Amino acid sequence: MAYAQPFPLAAPPKPEQTFYGPDLAVRLICPDCRDPNPNIIEEFGSGDLVCGTCGLVLGDRVVDTRSEWRTFANDEGDDPSRVGGPSDPLLEGIGQLDTIISFRDGGSGMARELQRAASRAQNTRSERNLLSAFRDISSWCDQFSLPKTISDIAKQLYKRSDEEKLLRGKPLEAVIAACIFIACRQAHVPRTFREICNLTHVSKKVLGQCYKALEQAFNLSPGAQNHNSTNGTQVISTGPEDLLIRYCNHLDLPPYFHGICKDIVVEARNRGIADGRSPISIAGGAIFFTCFLLGKPKSLREICTVAGVSEGTVKLVYKLYCADKDKLVKQKWIDEGKANLDRLPPIEVAVAK
Missing domain, CATH: 1.10.472.10 (Cyclin-like)
Structure with missing residues (x-):
């Protein structure tokens, strides 16, 4: 006896997926001009949408999508810097975020006194000496046509000698001259003692004393080619x-x-x-x-x-x-x-x- 094959059951219908998106058919046009190709201008200063043809305000509270920093570049284009120039790691905040008070107050003298008081309160004597030494190092390296690498090395050497009080009592010019001389050797830019003395107007005897003191403190061994294994510093004497x-x-x-x-x-x-x-x-x-x-x-x-x-x-x-x-x-x-x-x-x- 044959039995009829039952029909398969139909699959339940899938629920329709709802698509959410902007209606691209909607256009913003000026109700007065009714131009099919409107000239809509976004005024970010006031946050309004304005018709460029008749000047009618079409909307307000526009979100400014441009960069939130000002442009300080000298050439054309946007300046990607939001916070200005980079900070100097050698200064550690000294003299980089200070408030400067102008002393041009019409001759009363009050602003000048405030400026002096603020200057004394902001930086200690050691910080002011460090800033002055850094300025002298940069100035002398520029006069000697030395690259910025030597200036940075000399600043590091001077800061370390100042923190460890290695050359207490020595003239500031002699200490700076010795740091520049050592930096020239480390950067493989040979300069002689006489050239450094002529640049900084420091006597050869005082410069030699400062150099010997820094040489012993930093464990810099002079020679034809000597490598310092203590701090990874390479010093090559001038040949x-x-x-x-x-x-x-x-x-x-x-x-x-x-x-x-x-x-x-x-x-x-x-x-x-x-x-x-x-x-x-x-x-x-x-x-x-x-x-x-x-x-x-x-x-x-x-x-x-x-x-x-x-x-x-x-x-x-x-x-x-x-x-x-x-x-x-x-x-x-x-x-x-x-x-x-x-x-x-x-x-x-x-x-x-």
């Missing part, structure tokens, strides 16, 4: 080859001159020629020697003025180099026609030229 490129630029010598002069200085040091002489004396004598060797003579006075050494020291280094000229001059320089040993005159003739 004659480090000074050559700057001296050659001041003397307006060709680019290849520096490479040959540097090789002569390194070879002379390896052979022990002119050992014990100061780096600036060796650099000046090497330039004087190389000028005659390559046929680019410069007067002795020019070289001594650039290097900051006396003529006697340059003459002595020149004599020592001429005595071993066969060991210092490479054969390939002669084969290429750059160098000629016959161009090296005796010291009396060289000085006369």
Whole structure:
């Protein structure tokens, strides 16, 4: 007996999903102008929607969606800074959020007294000294054409020496000069003692005392290439080859001159020629020697003025180099026609030229 197959039950209908969204067919037009393409202007200053054709106010309390900070940039475009320039981590809030009172009150003098009182209350004497030292460091580094990296390192060294009272009783200029000198060595920008003394007008004796004190306190070991493992500071003493490129630029010598002069200085040091002489004396004598060797003579006075050494020291280094000229001059320089040993005159003739 066959049975009829029952029909399957129909699935229950799914509830319709309601879509919520803005009605894009609704447009805001001016009831007076009834322009299909209205010119609606948002006045953020007053928070109103205004018809640009007739001036009718169409709405109020408009939310300003633009940036909430003012634009302080000198060029066109928005300035992404909301709080001004970055704070200096070395100052730790000193002199960065102060209130300055103007003293132009028409001559009564009350505002000037308030300004002095506020200045005394805001910063202590140590803070004022720190700000003054930082300004001097920045000013001297700018005069010496030193990069900002050296200025920052010098400020860190001075702040540490001031906090630990390492150079109590020493002149402020001498402490700043020693910090700049150490910063130049750490940043591999060689400057000599004499150059720092001429910049800061500090005597070489006082500068040396401050440098020795900071060297012992910061565990900075001088030498050709010494690395400080205590605080991760690398200090490299100034060698004659480090000074050559700057001296050659001041003397307006060709680019290849520096490479040959540097090789002569390194070879002379390896052979022990002119050992014990100061780096600036060796650099000046090497330039004087190389000028005659390559046929680019410069007067002795020019070289001594650039290097900051006396003529006697340059003459002595020149004599020592001429005595071993066969060991210092490479054969390939002669084969290429750059160098000629016959161009090296005796010291009396060289000085006369």
